[in-house]
Amino acid sequence: MSAAPIDLPRWADVALVPLVSVAAALLVAGLVVVGIGENPLEATALLLRGALGSAEGIGFTLYYATNFIFTGLAVAVAFHAGLFNIGGEGQATVAGICAAVACTALGSVPGFLAAPLAILAAAAGGALWAFIPGWLQAKRGSHVVITTIMLNFVAATLIVYLLREVIGKPGSMQPETPDFPTSAVLTPMHRLLAPLGINLPATPLNTSFLLALAALFAVWLLIWRTRLGYAIRTVGANPRAAAYAGISPAAVTMIAMTISGALAGGLAVNEALGVQHRLVLDFTAGYGFVGIAVALMGRGHPVGVGLAALLFGVLYQGGAELSFDKPTITRDMVVVIGGVLILFAGALDGLFRRLVASMLATGRTA
């Protein structure tokens, strides 16, 4: 017989289970660190100090977190409609392409319009690339898990072709576009805050972070406070009941995928418009996939996604510092630790739900 669903109080579901998962992941990661002859406590201290111990570290941490917020929200929105969008990488890639194309056309547009238009172009590109699998599932029954991952490959090939043959920098050996016009790129936070007398070290953190925070709020509003969000959640939880209620699961599938793709486009906004100021190959760097773990860990709720994004930001920034300080702990080791975290927070979630449920049950009867 199948395992019965485990019902937990809400606080345990949103806070306790993820915390236990993270603790277990850190324990296992610690064992790996011990295995290569390093002190795990020292490594943890170095990691935290690297990520949160300085203004510069925090800036980098929040810059990484910005990427994870966008890709995590993208997965979360689709998830509420019962869809598993694992095409964040491809959607962000196409978003980057659209932003780059827009930027070449935006040289003559007034400055205050150029950046918003470039952001919209990125969102539209991501939306388009996610609408295609949405349409295919709604109208042709092709599963989005298959089509989104296949479109990742198409996007990866498309960007190589375009950078080499169409929008690449003339005469350059690098597959990259010329620099975007300065009016179209986003302001770094240290420059934004300097006139206010706040002096921050130069980091990649830029105004996309504020956009990411706004996206967190907007997604919360959409999912829990609008009629569309109600329709999305109904389709995700029970498509038959949705049809009964006069909600078209096909339409909701396409809309949710489109929104999801637009959010994934935020990754291109941060990386291309915010940091690199040009389009380079492989700028998505796996953030799209980590977004799946972020969304799972955050239980699909914007608050959870924000916190999980922060955690992964700490891990990325702290891990970089750690591998710099401890040559034995290579960048690959940090990837392993991230992998363990994803495994525990995402895939092995049920393991701890059962444990927590039985602990709570004994606590109550005792």
Add this chain to the structure above:
Amino acid sequence: MASQAPPPAIELVGISKRFGAVAANRDVSLVVARGSIHGIVGENGAGKSTLMSILYGFYEADSGEIRIAGVPRRIRASADAIAAGIGMVHQHFMLVETLSVAENVLLGAEGGPRLKGGLAQVRAGLARLSRDYGLAIDPDAIVGDLSVGLQQRVEILKALYRGAEILILDEPTAVLTPAEADQLFALLRALKAQGKTVILITHKLREIMDVTDRVSVMRRGEMVAHVATSETSPPALAEAMVGRRVLLRVEKPPREPGPPVLEAVGLSCRDARGTEVLLDVSLTLHAGEIVGVAGVAGNGQSELLEVLAGLIQPSRGVIRLDGRILTVADRHPARLRERGLMHIPEDRQRSGLVTAFSGAENAILGYQHDPVFGMGPFLSPARIEAHAREAFAAYDVRPPDPALKTAKFSGGNQQKIVLAREIEREPRVLLVGQPTRGVDIGAIEFIHRRLLALREAGVAILLVSVELEEVMALSDRILAMCGGRITGERAADAADERDLGLLMAGVTDEAA
């Protein structure tokens, strides 16, 4: 000197089982005599299924003892139960429809990867069983081609083939025609005559009175009565189940029907595989009239409801609402609701509710675009909650907590949430599917009263139910369905169960 009377087939002593905060079984004891038919009745959630699941090894009891034929046993998996001579026939059959009868019987007793013993042995066993109990069946027939009654027979054969001395049947007549049910009861009596022990779980009190020797009543996880069937009566049993006196049949005042509201002419419909599941169905609903549709589950009633509610499109036929033909665009659930055609679906958990939502959120399902619930694209949680609070009070939904997850309401209260949602908007046509399926007796009375009140108010009601008693109690006219066709119509006061049973089995007026 101890008497030499044989020990009881089953003795449960002090069985308790908790699921989290819920005590599903509390100190339950039960004695089932060998060679008897023992009924267990109780409302939904009274703990009957949990008790039987413990006996069959799906759950292990937190405390208590199980004795089979006087010997204490630990039953930790269904394999232990089978070894102890217990067989179970589930409400939803555990059969592989694409395999033959013999292969299904073999399933789980294959004797290793090379099917040692194999099909020849099964055939011999089946031949012996059909001789002993008069259970004739073709071992090579594909199970999916058999009627529901015969599929159930395969389930019983499976249990007997594994040497079951004790047979547990969970709501066995829910899917049977009255005639098939009578055959089943004849079989149960034959098994009893051979010394087998039968436990019958049902909520149909008439069956308990007809076939059992003793009956045990459960209420809220506890055993509240054990009586000899000959010493009790349906009202006494109902009272024991609910804990108060209940009216088993509500009063239906006479009423002249008004003008026709909903008319269907020549409706046909195919399922996903292209099989015609609805064939040339015509009917008329008048204002202030309840038309009942009687039929065994799976004979086109579900499709009839879904076509009328706009959930599936008919392949042929015309539907008129207030004399106007409904176009394809009109036949959309949202458009139909706007025009006063409401629908209480047959399977509330799969279609009528989102069990993961709060009660309040479900109370607006289908009406989520109503401006009452928020401005523009937004929904106001406060308004949704206030609306639910009011509706829950009016329909006595318990607990009256709009924030509670819908899955945590009992079946009856879930049904009241659906009922409140569809009725409060003053429908002119109400399509009702299985209004009291999985609903406790107290709530059944409440729901029946509401439906009759609507009839009084002039609503045209189409009532689809597999409970023949319910159809006969509420309807003004009764349509019988079989194989996707309407096989006959009777005025409710002229209908009797035997006659309807024949129509439901496909014996039409012309053929008879």
